[in-house]
Amino acid sequence: DSGVTQTPKHLITATGQRVTLRCSPRSGDLSVYWYQQSLDQGLQFLIQYYNGEERAKGNILERFSAQQFPDLHSELNLSSLELGDSALYFCASSAGLDSYEQYFGPGTRLTVT
Amino acid sequence: GQSLEQPSEVTAVEGAIVQINCTYQTSGFYGLSWYQQHDGGAPTFLSYNALDGLEETGRFSSFLSRSDSYGYLLLQELQMKDSASYFCASTGGFKTIFGAGTRLFVKA
Numbered sequence: 512d513s514g515v516t517q518t519p520k521h522l523i524t525a526t527g528q529r530v531t532l533r534c535s536p537r538s539g540d541l542s543v544y545w546y547q548q549s550l551d552q553g554l555q556f557l558i559q560y561y562n563g564e565e566r567a568k569g570n571i572l573e574r575f576s577a578q579q580f581p582d583l584h585s586e587l588n589l590s591s592l593e594l595g596d597s598a599l600y601f602c603a604s605s606a607g608l609d610s611y612e613q614y615f616g617p618g619t620r621l622t623v624t
Numbered sequence: 625g626q627s628l629e630q631p632s633e634v635t636a637v638e639g640a641i642v643q644i645n646c647t648y649q650t651s652g653f654y655g656l657s658w659y660q661q662h663d664g665g666a667p668t669f670l671s672y673n674a675l676d677g678l679e680e681t682g683r684f685s686s687f688l689s690r691s692d693s694y695g696y697l698l699l700q701e702l703q704m705k706d707s708a709s710y711f712c713a714s715t716g717g718f719k720t721i722f723g724a725g726t727r728l729f730v731k732a
Contacts, residue, residue: 513666544720553711554667554722567719601666611657611674611715615666 514538515616517602523622529590532619534602536583542566543585544603544613545577554601560585561608589621597623626650628712628723635729636702644697644726646712656688656695657713661725667711671697702730 514537524530536543545557556569560579571577574592579585589596599620603613628648636642646656655674659667673679673688673695685698699706709725 513668546722553724554713556720556722559719569719603667609715610720611655611672612669613657613667613720614669617666 513614513616515602515604515614517600517616517619519619520617521620521622523624524592525624526592526594528592528623529588530592530621532587532589532600532602532621534585534587534604534616536585536602536604537614540604540606540614541583542605542608542610543579543583544605544610545571545585545587546601546603548599548601548618550598557587559610566608592623594623597621626714626721628714628721630710630712630723630726632724633727633729635731638702638704638730638732640702641698641700642702642728644699644710644712644728646695646697646723648693648695648712648714648723650714650721653690653693654715656686657715657720658684658686658697659711659713659722660708661711662708670710699728704730704732706730 516535541562544559546554557571559567577587599618601618603615657672658670661667671686688695707730711725712723714721
């Protein structure tokens with residue numbers, strides 16, 4: 512158990528809909544990262560927050576947005592969902608700004624039908 | 625562009641040693657991390673190299689050569705439970721770039 516929690520574990524929704532994925536980092540960690548992993552694919556970095564502020568952006572679609580709240584939990588919002596958005600979404604956290612050692616949550620499996 | 629190249633699959637026998645290579649082409653390179661991911665599971669951190677040379681953690685070792693933009697993960701005394709995907713990841717500032725992963729099959 513990494514100490515990172517993600518909810519929900521599974522999510523099934525229809526095209527065009529909007530969903531929110533939630534992540535709580537390890538106790539004391541200030542950085543939160545979001546990744547997308549499609550079937551048999553690597554991890555695509557989406558975005559990083561540090562202590563409430565956006566610090567780095569990867570290949571995140573404009574339909575996707577995220578935020579980190581004062582209590583350091585984070586939410587990833589996915590809107591106008593398409594079939595191709597079906598994937599595993601992982602949240603990870605690290606203690607500080609350095610990203611070399613990240614602790615991953617169990618992931619949320621999103622299925623868009 | 626920024627990319628990390630790894631072999632897609634490696635097969636080895638239980639008890640043997642296996643090396644998983646990673647070559648990278650990234651800007652603002654800070655260091656190379658390695659993660660393990662079992663099927664259906666989350667990635668778990670294994671090792672990190674910021675400097676050239678070998679880092680040893682139990683049965684796993686990781687190596688980095690900045691001049692060659694190359695690193696590897698060495699797994700010794702392979703066990704069946706080591707069957708998993710292994711990812712190298714480049715950290716450049718705050719952004720993390722992952723390789724596509726190497727699937728390791730350990731045979732009895």
